[in-house]
Amino acid sequence: MTDQNTNPRSVLSHHSLVAYQVAVEFLVAVKAANIRDAKLRDEAMRSAKSVCLNTAEGAGRVTRADKARAFAIARGEAIEAVAAVEIAGVVGDVDEEAVRRCVGLAQRVVGLLTRLVR
Known part of the structure; x- marks a missing residue:
């Protein structure tokens, strides 16, 4: 995958959103955790x-309410994902x-998303 975040001509709003970049980093960390329990x-x-997808969706929405809804969903998904990792631990x-x-990454992405919801 090419790094679209560094493309100065990108018109996709989620590419410039720090919360999206951290969400992707969080996804990579969750995958790298290699949780042994399949469920x-x-x-x-x-x-x-879902954190990544909903964050990108929020960035692409137009109205403040639509943005806030998508970012709030992403925030909840981040908490659910990290809870699964913690339970596995x-x-x-x-x-x-x-x-x-x-x-650590979940705390960061939740903080960023919380600010975007407000």
Whole structure:
């Protein structure tokens, strides 16, 4: 995949949104965590993907209310994804360093999305 974020001619609004960039970084971290429990891994990955998709959707919406709704959904998905990683950590299905990395990125993306919702 090419890095569209560095394309100065990109007209896609999500490319310049820091929250989207952090959401993608979070998705990569969740995947790299390699959760051993298949159901938790699936839940974490679906939610982490949804963070990216809903953040991009919010960036592309026009009205303030539509933007806020999409960003709020993305925020909830981030919390769900990180909870799945944390639960996997509690039961020994992922290593503690992976949990710490995901929690740190989740805190960052949730903070960014919270500001975008307001």
